[in-house]
Every structure is written in structure tokens, then in C-alpha cells.
Amino acid sequence: xxxxxxYLVHFGILLVLLYFLRAGLSLNxxxxxxxxxxxxxxxxxxxxxxxxxxxxxxxxxxGQVWMLNVWASWCVAxxxxxxxxxxxxxxxxxxxxxxxxxxxxxxGMKWLADFGNPYTASIADRDGRVGIDFGVYGVPETFVxxxxxxxxxxxxxxxxxxxxxxxxxxMLKQLNS
Amino acid sequence: xRTAVSRIVISLAWALACVGVLAAEALPASNDPILEARVMKxxxxxxxxxxxxxxxxxxxxxxxxxxxxxxxxxLQSGQNEQQVIDYMTARYGDFVLYRPPFKALTALLWIxxxxxxxxxxxxxxxxxxxxxxLGDAAFxxxxxxxxxxxxxx
Amino acid sequence: xxxxxxxxxxxxxxxxxLVLGTVPLLGAQTGRADWMVLARPLSYLLFFFVAFAFACLxxxxxxxxxxxxxxxxxxxxxxxxxxxxxxxxxxxEGSLLLWVQMLALWTVAVAAFSRHLPAAVAARILAVMGLIxxxxxxxxxxxxxxxxxxxxxxxxxxxLNPLLQDPGMVIHPPxxxxxxxxxxVAFAFAxxxxxxxxxxxxxxxxxxxxxxxAWMFLTIGIALGSAxxxxxxxxxxxxxxxxxxxxxxxPWLLGTALIHSLAVTEKRNSFKSWTxxxxxxxxxxSLLGTFLVRSGVLSSVHAFAxxxxxxxxxxxxxxxxxxxxxxxxxxxxxxxxxGKRFGLxxxxxALLGNNVLLVVAALAVMLGTLxxxxxxxxxxxxxxxxxxxxxxxxxPLMAPTVFLMGIGPLARWKNAELPAIALRLRWAAGVAIAGxxxxxxxxxxxxxxxxxxxxxxxxxxxxxxxxxxxRLHPHGMDWAHxxxxxxxxxxxxxGMMVAHLGIAVFCIGVVMVKTYEVESDxxxxxxxxxxxxxxxxxxxxxxxxxxxxYVAAQGQMRVTRDGHPVADLRPxxxxxxxxxxxxxxxxxxxxxxxxxxxxxxxxxxGGAWIVRVYVKPFIDWIWYGCLFMALGGLLAVTDRxxxxxxxxx
Numbered sequence: 001x002x003x004x005x006x007y008l009v010h011f012g013i014l015l016v017l018l019y020f021l022r023a024g025l026s027l028n029x030x031x032x033x034x035x036x037x038x039x040x041x042x043x044x045x046x047x048x049x050x051x052x053x054x055x056x057x058x059x060x061x062x063g064q065v066w067m068l069n070v071w072a073s074w075c076v077a078x079x080x081x082x083x084x085x086x087x088x089x090x091x092x093x094x095x096x097x098x099x100x101x102x103x104x105x106x107x108g109m110k111w112l113a114d115f116g117n118p119y120t121a122s123i124a125d126r127d128g129r130v131g132i133d134f135g136v137y138g139v140p141e142t143f144v145x146x147x148x149x150x151x152x153x154x155x156x157x158x159x160x161x162x163x164x165x166x167x168x169x170x171m172l173k174q175l176n177s
Numbered sequence: 178x179r180t181a182v183s184r185i186v187i188s189l190a191w192a193l194a195c196v197g198v199l200a201a202e203a204l205p206a207s208n209d210p211i212l213e214a215r216v217m218k219x220x221x222x223x224x225x226x227x228x229x230x231x232x233x234x235x236x237x238x239x240x241x242x243x244x245x246x247x248x249x250x251x252l253q254s255g256q257n258e259q260q261v262i263d264y265m266t267a268r269y270g271d272f273v274l275y276r277p278p279f280k281a282l283t284a285l286l287w288i289x290x291x292x293x294x295x296x297x298x299x300x301x302x303x304x305x306x307x308x309x310x311l312g313d314a315a316f317x318x319x320x321x322x323x324x325x326x327x328x329x330x
Numbered sequence: 331x332x333x334x335x336x337x338x339x340x341x342x343x344x345x346x347x348l349v350l351g352t353v354p355l356l357g358a359q360t361g362r363a364d365w366m367v368l369a370r371p372l373s374y375l376l377f378f379f380v381a382f383a384f385a386c387l388x389x390x391x392x393x394x395x396x397x398x399x400x401x402x403x404x405x406x407x408x409x410x411x412x413x414x415x416x417x418x419x420x421x422x423e424g425s426l427l428l429w430v431q432m433l434a435l436w437t438v439a440v441a442a443f444s445r446h447l448p449a450a451v452a453a454r455i456l457a458v459m460g461l462i463x464x465x466x467x468x469x470x471x472x473x474x475x476x477x478x479x480x481x482x483x484x485x486x487x488x489x490l491n492p493l494l495q496d497p498g499m500v501i502h503p504p505x506x507x508x509x510x511x512x513x514x515v516a517f518a519f520a521x522x523x524x525x526x527x528x529x530x531x532x533x534x535x536x537x538x539x540x541x542x543x544a545w546m547f548l549t550i551g552i553a554l555g556s557a558x559x560x561x562x563x564x565x566x567x568x569x570x571x572x573x574x575x576x577x578x579x580x581p582w583l584l585g586t587a588l589i590h591s592l593a594v595t596e597k598r599n600s601f602k603s604w605t606x607x608x609x610x611x612x613x614x615x616s617l618l619g620t621f622l623v624r625s626g627v628l629s630s631v632h633a634f635a636x637x638x639x640x641x642x643x644x645x646x647x648x649x650x651x652x653x654x655x656x657x658x659x660x661x662x663x664x665x666x667x668x669g670k671r672f673g674l675x676x677x678x679x680a681l682l683g684n685n686v687l688l689v690v691a692a693l694a695v696m697l698g699t700l701x702x703x704x705x706x707x708x709x710x711x712x713x714x715x716x717x718x719x720x721x722x723x724x725x726p727l728m729a730p731t732v733f734l735m736g737i738g739p740l741a742r743w744k745n746a747e748l749p750a751i752a753l754r755l756r757w758a759a760g761v762a763i764a765g766x767x768x769x770x771x772x773x774x775x776x777x778x779x780x781x782x783x784x785x786x787x788x789x790x791x792x793x794x795x796x797x798x799x800x801r802l803h804p805h806g807m808d809w810a811h812x813x814x815x816x817x818x819x820x821x822x823x824x825g826m827m828v829a830h831l832g833i834a835v836f837c838i839g840v841v842m843v844k845t846y847e848v849e850s851d852x853x854x855x856x857x858x859x860x861x862x863x864x865x866x867x868x869x870x871x872x873x874x875x876x877x878x879x880y881v882a883a884q885g886q887m888r889v890t891r892d893g894h895p896v897a898d899l900r901p902x903x904x905x906x907x908x909x910x911x912x913x914x915x916x917x918x919x920x921x922x923x924x925x926x927x928x929x930x931x932x933x934x935x936g937g938a939w940i941v942r943v944y945v946k947p948f949i950d951w952i953w954y955g956c957l958f959m960a961l962g963g964l965l966a967v968t969d970r971x972x973x974x975x976x977x978x979x
Contacts, residue, residue, distance in 0.1 A: 007656070007659060007660030007663065007664075008660070010607075010656045010659070010660070011653075011656055011657075011660070014649075014652055014653060014656060017700075018645065018648070018649050020700065020703060020704050020707050021621065021625075021627065021645055021648075021703075022642075022645060023703075023707035024625070024627035024628075024703045024706075024707060025625060025626075025627060025638045025641045025642060025645070026638065027627075027703070027706050027707060029626070029627065029628055029629040029702070029703070029706075030226075030229075030629050031712075032226055032269055032270060032272050032273075032712060033270060033272075033711070033712055034270070035266070035267065035268070035269070035270040036267075036268065102239065127243070128239075128240075128243045129243075129247075132243060132244070132247060132268060133268065134268070135268040135269050135270075137226035137227055137240055137269065138226075138227060201855075201857075201858055201859075202858070202859060202860060202861070203852035203853060203854045203855075203858035203859060203860040203869070203941070204852060204853050204858075205850075205851060205852055205853070206851035206852050206853050206931070206940045206941075206942075207851065210851070213851070221717075222716075222718055224714050224716070228631075229629055229630060229631045229633070230570070230572050230573070230629050230630050230631050231631065232716075235565040235567070237912075270711065270712060271711065271712070271713045271714070272711075272712040272713060272714050273714070274713075274714060275714050275715070275716025275717060275718055275719070276716065276718035276719060276722075277701075277713050277714065277715050277719060282705065282710060282711070282713070283701075283713065285701075286697060286698065286701045286715065286719070287719075287723075289694065289697050290690065290693075290694035290697065290723045290727060293690045293693055293694065294686075294687065294690050294727065294730075297686040297687075297689065297690050298683065298686055298687075300686075301679075301682055301683065301686050302674075305674050305679055305682070306674055308668065308671075309673060309674050313671065315668065316668060316669065316670055316671040317599055317667065317669050317670045317671075318670075319670055319671070319744075
């Protein structure tokens with residue numbers, strides 16, 4: 001009997017391996033979680049998309065809870081989430097700022113004119129540096145930032161009604177209280 | 178007649194030869210090849226996050242180009258390799274590093290292979306030595322070493 | 331109509347495989363000769379139906395049948411004929427069919443060359459292969475049918491990925507799969523032996539040639555993949571430790587260990603249960619590789635686009651195959667005896683040492699490949715494990731392996747006299763060190779790591795020459811009889827020497843190119859030139875080209891050395907019309923001692939072009955080395971004793 005026990009080691013290793021492989025099937029190997037959750041948002045100062053002479057900086061937004069949505073006119077997936085954002089902006093009390101990422105001003109303005117503008121203001125990140133500071137790697141992405149300027153949540157990919165309802169809304173409520 | 182033509186031909190030949198001399202030794206693609214080499218060395222260890230599995234050195238993606246530019250600027254401003262690495266991991270996490278940093282989380286990863294070699298060779302040694310101590314009865318008898326099959330020697 | 335016939339043919343193949351997997355097996359258990367004898371004809375039928383289905387798919391591609399979804403996603407009317415055929419295995423479903431086709435091919439080969447085996451053994455082996463076929467055919471028919479229709483049929487296909495439109499694409503997957511799938515034969519032999527309780531040196535002798543041939547194909551397949559990446563991908567690299575690459579390397583390492591372990595079992599009837607375990611593991615890792623590549627679990631440039639459902643199926647199949655094999659192993663292996671005696675220091679133990687190191691190497695590659703997955707699954711974050719890790723870990727593992735390679739062949743069976751071996755090898759060691767340093771000097775710079783690598787390579791060469799000398803002059807120098815003795819060396823041993831030399835050649839290639847490669851990135855206007863390592867590259871401008879399904883800007887590059895023309899290189903920047911992706915085609919002049927590699931970058935202001943020029947010393951030795959290894963395998967398999975056995979049939 002003892003002789004057979006040694007072979008159980010093989011089984012054990014196999015089972016562990018299978019467990020992890022199975023777990024892997026429900027994971028996304030390319031999704032990059034943000035190391036900035038719970039850390040202060042990076043400082044920035046960018047011109048507004050609509051009025052480039054005016055600038056918006058992180059400090060301007062302290063004292064309120066706000067959302068940053070990274071978008072671009074060339075981004076196909078942004079079209080997917082945009083109607084949701086537009087509708088959400090109408091009824092939500094949280095200001096949504098847009099980060100127009102690596103885009104042309106004219107193209108960005110036209111996109112907003114065509115598909116609606118949910119943003120309190122959009123700021124233009126022409127060369128993507130602010131995006132890099134925020135750890136942006138794909139578009140669209142959305143951040144929830146609290147009163148002290150700390151990043152509380154990052155949505156990778158388009159927003160969905162479920163995410164808004166189940167994750168973001170409760171968080172906003174809690175941060176605002 | 179012929180001398181005039183040959184004179185023209187000869188002058189043309191000289192002119193062409195001069196053009197050949199004027200064609201220059203190509204300039205390096207970047208203004209500072211040594212810096213560029215450093216950029217590439219670091220970029221070869223950073224993952225392109227929008228690609229399937231490529232370094233930012235090899236990728237043509239926009240983000241890769243932007244990150245290479247970032248590396249270049251940081252090196253130009255005098256920062257060292259570790260600072261560049263820290264900058265990237267602060268924004269993208271350890272995922273962006275192709276060389277996993279050595280920490281508690283990755284200890285098993287880095288020590289594993291060495292440990293396995295020691296364990297493996299050690300086990301082999303122990304098993305072989307134990308076997309060498311067994312009496313002949315435990316083994317199959319040798320067929321009086323029949324002319325060894327040369328194919329197996 | 332043809333796709334439906336092909337589809338039906340696959341169902342028939344499944345039927346054959348089901349019968350093959352059960353009836354002969356039961357026949358072997360109960361001793362019913364009439365059931366056992368069915369194995370061979372069923373194997374032929376299985377092959378016929380699979381091949382027929384494969385032919386139907388090829389016809390659909392060649393005939394531009396875009397009503398077949400798989401054809402529409404992987405082909406196009408402008409796609410040249412050879413690539414239309416290669417496109418059959420360009421995507422998931424078709425490559426699965428190729429997998430099954432290879433399996434059927436191996437099954438038929440075993441059926442044809444197994445007449446010397448006892449009926450029960452042959453029946454069991456073929457039955458196991460039938461069962462494996464059942465798994466893959468079910469997988470195809472239930473989740474990945476290549477004959478699915480697309481209505482309405484689009485007028486034009488999406489085109490084959492331009493990266494795959496290349497001669498290497500035509501041959502790399504078939505070779506690779508011949509190898510991957512070929513380990514199923516060794517697996518089947520192992521299972522059959524466990525079931526029948528006939529695990530002995532005769533079993534090892536039967537299994538060896540099959541394993542060697544599969545290993546040969548896998549070696550060629552991996553080498554082709556690497557060479558293809560080198561000249562096709564445009565960044566000059568040849569191995570990235572990408573998960574899919576690792577998925578093929580792990581079975582290769584285990585297969586190499588298995589070949590050596592089979593030698594011990596055949597010679598000394600020893601370590602039988604270890605050899606059987608290796609045979610099970612080699613094929614298990616093939617299956618694991620299949621899973622990794624098709625499940626989307628790891629991020630890779632090569633991975634097929636698939637969905638988790640398919641991943642679940644393969645995982646379940648993996649669990650069943652490996653689990654039941656381990657179960658059978660745990661039940662039967664303890665009863666197997668320990669064979670003949672051999673000493674602590676002997677050829678046997680050297681071979682086993684080789685085994686341990688190769689298995690650890692395979693496990694190390696698996697560790698690195700799966701670690702990110704494990705960390706993520708445990709919710710501990712996301713990390714990447716890439717070339718810096720693998721290079722750091724793999725090279726040191728290879729050093730002791732190579733060291734053993736020098737000693738093993740010289741060791742005697744049963745008891746090796748270490749002092750005698752050391753004596754024989756002393757000049758090999760000396761020459762290795764001296765040669766390594768000298769090479770560095772000649773190359774212009776002596777570097778520590780490079781020198782160590784070269785010492786390893788020259789050590790192997792020295793050992794092979796020492797071995798050869800010992801066989802030609804066993805009792806002192808005797809050139810008169812040497813030619814006769816040379817002819818008398820069994821081909822299997824010649825094969826071993828050639829294969830080991832292949833490793834040395836490979837090491838030299840890797841070391842030289844990694845250490846002494848020179849790169850030059852320049853901006854070139856027409857007429858500009860740049861000189862790298864004595865080679866002058868002159869840019870003569872750009873020519874616009876129309877390809878069959880692309881447009882290209884082709885650079886005209888003249889290479890000279892000391893004024894003598896060396897090569898005309900034509901790197902291209904192509905845009906494929908259908909998918910509109912830009913591709914860089916590097917231009918390479920291959921030479922015995924160096925490659926000249928030129929790739930075209932972007933055009934900058936002023937009309938100059940960015941051009942990347944490499945001189946890569948000895949890089950082709952990497953693939954010559956692999957060829958030598960495969961040749962060694964071929965020599966070993968065509969050894970007289972196997973030919974005799976084949977004739978006797």
C-alpha cells in the first residue's frame with residue numbers, strides 16, 4: 001500500500017495544475033489592474049477641448065468626487081459606452097470629465113457633436129503623457145476620484161449598466177456621504 | 178569632332194564620379210546612438226500592454242512608441258534604469274516587466290528551478306546509492322554479458 | 331455539398347475511432363483473436379475517413395468556397411494557391427483537423443509496422459491511439475467544426491493573416507504536429523505495456539524508434555518555427571519564450587529525456603517505471619501545449635483566437651487522459667521489477683542524470699509559463715515572466731546537462747571508471763577552454779559568458795572526437811584498420827554523435843550571435859552607405875512593387891566588402907490589400923559564418939528612410955545544429971537492427 005502512496009504525489013500535482021488551468025479560463029490574461037487604486041491621482045494641467053485657452057488641473061477638481069472618462073474619436077469601443085454615459089450624465093450628480101486621448105481637436109469636437117456630450121468638460125491629452133501617468137493603456141477607461149484626489153476605482157474597457165449600478169453608484173454614494 | 182565628344186564624355190564621367198563621392202556615409206537614425214542603445218536595452222524588458230506578447234522595443238503600436246519616448250526622455254534627463262523601471266511599475270504594475278522582480282511573491286519562481294535541480298539530482302543519488310547497497314537477489318541476473326550488442330554500447 | 335461530405339466523413343472517422351478504441355482493447359483483455367485482429371483494418375479506415383475529410387477542406391479552400399465559415403475567415407480570392415492550401419491549417423478548426431490527420435497517419439504507420447509485435451500488444455497500442463482520436467474528433471465535431479457553413483456566403487474572404495503567407499507557414503505546422511502527435515505513439519506503447527504487464531527491455535526496444543522519429547519531427551518543427559520568426563517578423567529575434575513556443579519546447583525536452591531513458595531500459599531493463607512515466611508525461615505535455623495554445627489562458631502572439639468553452643473541453647480531455655494514465659501507472663508500476671544491476675557511477679546513471687536535468691528544465695519552463703496564471707488565479711496580482719527570466723534560468727540548467735553529454739557516451743555500462751574517463755577527456759577539456767578563448771580573441775573581444783558557452787560547445791565536440799578516436803584506435807593508433815572500424819560503428823551510435831554535434835553547433839550559433847551581433851540604425855538618402863563589420867551597405871533607392879495581393883515599397887540595397895560585391899538585398903514594406911496591415915519583410919543574405927540582415931523602417935522628412943542593418947555572426951548555425959540533431963535521429967532510426975526487423979516482417 002505504501003508503495004502506491006508515492007504515486008499519489010503525481011495525482012496531487014495534476015489536480016493542482018488542473019485547478020489553476022480551469023481558473024485561468026475565466027481570467028483575462030491581458031487585463032492590467034491598476035496599481036494606482038488608493039493612490040493620489042497624478043497631477044495634470046491640460047487645455048480644455050472646447051476652449052483651449054482655458055486649462056483644467058487636478059487641483060481645480062479637489063473637494064468633489066468626480067469621474068474621468070478616457071475617450072477618443074478614433075476609438076470604436078467608446079461608441080459602445082457613449083450612449084450609456086450620455087444618459088447617465090443627465091441624471092447623475094457626479095461631474096464627468098473627459099480625457100480626449102491622443103486625438104485631433106476638430107475630430108474630437110465633431111465626435112461629441114455627433115454622439116452627445118456627457119462631460120462637464122473635456123481636456124485634451126494630445127501626446128498621451130497624462131494618459132501614461134494614469135496608467136492608461138487602452139481606450140475607453142474610466143476612473144472614480146474622490147475629494148482628496150485619490151483614485152478609488154478604474155474601469156478597463158467600456159462601462160456597462162451593471163458596473164454603473166453595482167459598483168460605481170454605491171461607491172459614489174459612499175464617497176459623497 | 179571626336180575629341181570634343183570624348184572631352185564631354187570624360188567630363189561627364191568625372192561629374193558622375195564626384196556625385197558618387199558626394200553620396201555620404203549615412204547618418205545614424207537617432208541623434209545619440211549610445212542613448213538609443215540604452216533605450217532599447219530597457220525597452221526590451223518592458224511589455225507592450227496593447228500587444229499580444231511583445232516588448233515595447235519591438236512593437237509598432239502607438240503606446241509602445243509613446244513609452245519608448247518616455248524612456249528616452251527620462252534617460253536624457255539623467256535618470257537611471259531603476260528609476261525608469263519604477264516609473265513604469267508605478268503606473269502599470271509589475272505586469273509591465275518581463276523580468277519579474279524578486280519579492281516574496283516571486284520567490285518560488287526564481288528559486289524553483291535551482292531547488293528542483295538539487296532535489297532531483299539529490300533524489301537520484303539517494304535512490305542509486307540505496308540500490309547499490311541491495312543484495313544481488315533484488316536484481317535481474319546479467320546474461321553472462323553475452324557479446325554485448327554493439328548497437329547498445 | 332463537399333463540406334457536408336467532409337463533415338460526414340469526420341463522423342464516420344469518429345465511429346471508426348470508437349470501435350478501434352474499444353473492441354481490440356477488450357479483445358486483448360479477453361484473448362479474443364477475432365476482436366484483436368480488427369485493430370489494423372480499423373486503423374486504415376480511420377485514416378481513410380480523416381484524410382478524405384481533410385481533402386474536402388483543401389478542396390473548399392482551393393475552390394474559394396466562402397460559404398464555409400472557416401474558409402471565409404482565412405482565405406481570399408487573391409490568395410496564391412500554395413497559401414490557400416496552407417490556410418487550411420491557418421486557424422483553430424483547420425489546425426485541429428491537421429492534428430487529427432497526423433494522429434491518423436501515425437496510427438496507420440504503427441498498424442503497418444507492428445507485425446512483429448504480439449497481437450495483444452499491437453491491439454492495445456492501436457486502441458489507445460483510437461481513443462485519443464475519439465477525444466480530438468469529438469472536440470472538433472462538437473465545438474470546432476471546420477465545415478460550418480456561413481449563410482449568406484460572402485463574396486470575398488477575410489484573407490489569411492499576411493504573417494502566415496510564407497513558405498515557412500506551409501511546412502512548419504505539419505512538421506510540428508508530426509512531432510507533437512508522434513509522442514502519442516510512445517504514450518500508447520506505455521499504456522499498452524502497463525495494461526498488459528509487459529514492461530521490459532523488449533518493450534523499450536520497440537518503443538525507441540517511434541519516439542526517435544517523433545522527436546526528429548518535433549526538432550525540425552521547432553527549428554522551422556524559429557527560423558520563420560527570424561526572417562518573417564522583422565525584428566531579428568528567433569526565440570521569445572512565448573507561451574506557445576514554450577508549449578512545444580516542453581514536450582521536446584521530455585522527449586529528449588525519454589529517448590535517453592529508453593536506452594537504459596533497453597540495455598539494463600532498469601528504471602522501467604520511470605521510462606513509462608516519461609512516455610506518459612511527454613504526451614501529456616503535448617496535450618497541455620494544445621490546451622495552452624487554444625484556450626486563451628495565456629497571452630501570446632501565436633495563440634489561436636478561441637473561446638473558453640473550447641478550453642474547457644480540452645481541459646476535460648487532458649484531465650481524463652492524464653488522470654487515467656496516472657491511475658493506471660499508480661496501479662501497475664509498483665509491480666515492475668528494478669531490472670539489472672548497475673553501479674552508482676555508470677553510463678546508466680549518467681543517462682539518468684541527463685534525464686533529471688532535462689525534466690527539471692521542462693518543469694522550469696512550465697513554472698515560468700504558468701506562474702503568471704497561478705498568481706492571477708490566487709488573486710495576488712498580475713506579473714509577467716519573459717525572456718529575461720527564462721534566459722537567466724535555462725542557460726545555467728543547460729551547463730551541467732552539456733557537461734554530462736561529454737561524459738556519458740564514454741562511460742561504460744554497469745560500471746564506469748571515472749578516472750579513466752577523466753584521463754581520456756583531459757585534452758578535450760583543455761582544447762575546449764583554449765578554443766573558446768581563441769574564438770573570442772578572433773572575434774575581437776573575449777567575454778566571460780560567451781567563453782563559458784563556447785567551452786560547453788567545444789567540450790561536446792572534443793568528447794565526440796575522443797569517443798570516435800577510441801573506436802577507431804581501440805588499442806593504440808592503428809590507421810590501417812581505422813576505415814574498417816569506422817564502417818563498423820553502428821549507425822545508432824553515429825546518429826548519437828551527429829546529434830550531439832548538432833547541440834554543439836547550436837550552442838556555437840547562439841553564443842556567437844548573442845555576443846557578437848552588431849546593429850546599425852541609420853537614416854539613408856539615395857546613394858548613402860553605412861559600413862558594419864567590414865560590409866558596406868549602399869542604398870540605391872526605393873522601387874514600388876505590386877504583389878499578388880499587396881503593394882510594396884522595396885528598398886534596393888547593395889552590399890559590398892572590400893569593393894567586391896557580396897549581395898543585393900531588397901527589404902520591403904508591404905501593405906496587404908485586404909486587411910490593410912503594413913508588414914515589414916526583412917532582406918537577409920545568409921552565409922555560413924554570418925547573416926546580413928536589413929529591414930526598412932519609416933520614411934522621414936527629407937525623403938530619407940530609416941534602415942536597420944544587422945550583421946549576425948553564425949546565426950544560421952542555430953538551425954544547422956537542429957538539422958544535425960534531426961539527422962542524428964534519422965541515422966539512429968535507420969540502424970541495421972531496425973532495418974533487419976522491418977525486413978523480417
